Amino acid sequence: MIEFKKVSKRFGQKQVLNELSFHVRRGEILFLLGRSGVGKSVTLRHLVGLVRPDSGEIFVDGREISGLSEEEFLDVRRKCGMVFQFPALLDSLNVYENVAFGVRALKIRPPSEEREWVLEKLRLVHLPPSVAELMPSQLSFGMQKKVSLARTLAIHPAYLLFDEPTTSLDPVATRVIHELIHSLSRQLHVTSLVISHDMDGALEYADRILVIDKGQIVAGGTPAEMRQEKHPLVRDFLGGSA
């Protein structure tokens, strides 16, 4: 389980997170929705140590992680695989090497099993083996996102963290990515925390939805509960005007 307890973070004059508290249950798909600049991505980055809180506590499987050193964070990063808003593929490496990168660095599989492992991850995200030898620049943005997801899956994480996975994608590609998140979470029994603006996608694919504003959770519940939610921001999201 992931748990945030009264986590605050300020960048200069801007209070981004303001005693933020919430938890993610093991195995669930949680969508964290909010307008741009309200601290959604910062929340996610706290979980992998790319940002450290000013105050508060963050627990991953019962371990408090906010005070861990860079080296101590290695375990947490191996447990929490993050898919960035941009695909963040290494331009100088082909698809295979990008996916194999973490496998080698973290010694996830012995070299003899590496190829099979990498191709299996590509298959999981619906990419054919022929893609493996292509460079990232030869792929569409949607395909790059899938490779990015395959790279994250390759390190065998217990938690999948998605930072706006459907940004810049067309409606068809958006649906494909949402379905992938849903099917992989169920198939691999991983917990997924998805940062998004997309209420429609959240209502269709989430187990639970939280809405964040001004660094705090302002509403939350199951998709059915969120449809009845009266909070103005949620109503804005439901109306598609946020």
Add this chain to the structure above:
Amino acid sequence: MVTAIGAHTLRILSHPVEIAYFFTQFLKLLARQVGTGRFRFRQTVDQLYAVGVQSAGVIFFSIGVVSLILVLEFSFHMKLVLHQDSLVPAFSTVLLIRELGPVVTALLLVSRVGAGLAAEIATMKITDQIDALRLLSIEPFDYLVVPRWIAVWLAAVLLTILSIGVAILGGATIAAIKLGYGFGEYFNSMFTFSHFSDLIGCIIKASVFGNLLPLIACYHGFKAKPGSEGVGMAATSAVVEGSIVVIVADFVVTYLFYTL
């Protein structure tokens, strides 16, 4: 107004401190890497190709043209003062080895490689590639900076030595065509004022430039602000500061090596 001036002054003063901190971090990591015997051979070779081989043409062409101008100018000035130009090969060679070879090579490397490195790392930063490396337990300094630093260092030294060779050939050719020198005559008299210590000084200069350039470029890449403007600023700052550093370092090395 006072606040703005104060903030600007603080920014200017903090800049060298930040660069010094970046250098310290780099040295710490390098020491650790040397201690563990880990070495990213493939990345270093790739970078050496990108930096050394792909820069060679531009550098050789430019220094070749510089050598033509140098020989013609020396001839003109010597004829003006001494009414003969028999010392052109000797003067142009010593100037090439001591000064123009390492400095012109370094300045061309700054504009070609420094800008490229800064822009590349800045782009990696703003597209989360550097964070992705950290999440895969790869230290970005280790993966990005060390191979580039080694490659630029080696390339700077090798390209400087080769570019001096090209420049001497260029000088001899223009001297043969325009000043009536035979190649044998030119090569026989070109080392009149040059000593082996000049070559050592040249290699030291190239080595110092080759050490500083990639670190300044990488520093600006890592410090880049978001957006395409941030990438452009990183590349510009790398070129401007890299050029200034080359000129200042040239003076310092010249002073220490030739006057003390």
